Amino acid sequence: MITGVNNVGVAVRDLQRSLSFYRVLGFEVVGEDETPGATIRAGTAVLYLFQTSGPAAVGHRQPDLVGNPTGIDHISFDVPDVDRLYEALRGQVDFEGVPEDQPWGYRAVSLTDPDGNRLYFLSAIQGGQ
Numbered sequence: 001m002i003t004g005v006n007n008v009g010v011a012v013r014d015l016q017r018s019l020s021f022y023r024v025l026g027f028e029v030v031g032e033d034e035t036p037g038a039t040i041r042a043g044t045a046v047l048y049l050f051q052t053s054g055p056a057a058v059g060h061r062q063p064d065l066v067g068n069p070t071g072i073d074h075i076s077f078d079v080p081d082v083d084r085l086y087e088a089l090r091g092q093v094d095f096e097g098v099p100e101d102q103p104w105g106y107r108a109v110s111l112t113d114p115d116g117n118r119l120y121f122l123s124a125i126q127g128g129q
Contacts, residue, residue, distance in 0.1 A: 075118075107125055
């Protein structure tokens with residue numbers, strides 16, 4: 001039986017560029033290999049970034065979700081205070097908007113990494129989820 005998610009693998013074009021980006025978000029490298037690849041961690045979130053020589057993704061995924069092609073669409077991270085994270089990182093990364101309350105009980109903001117992978121940052125709204 002599944003007891004949790006061990007890691008999420010993310011194919012990237014330039015491993016060092018991606019590691020620099022994810023460090024800004026608070027991830028730290030906990031292991032590297034000859035792939036070249038690196039396991040990174042922030043809290044309980046674990047990503048495995050690996051450099052690919054394959055083609056770039058076709059098209060660009062949209063934040064609205066329902067018009068996107070099949071496949072893994074995004075990664076959402078829990079954060080204690082999405083507004084605080086936004087203020088701390090604004091100017092260092094390009095957010096796709098400002099934090100907003102969502103009807104599904106979270107305050108959220110998103111951005112894309114250097115390879116266009118969408119990342120959401122979520123904080124539960126008081127009395128919500």
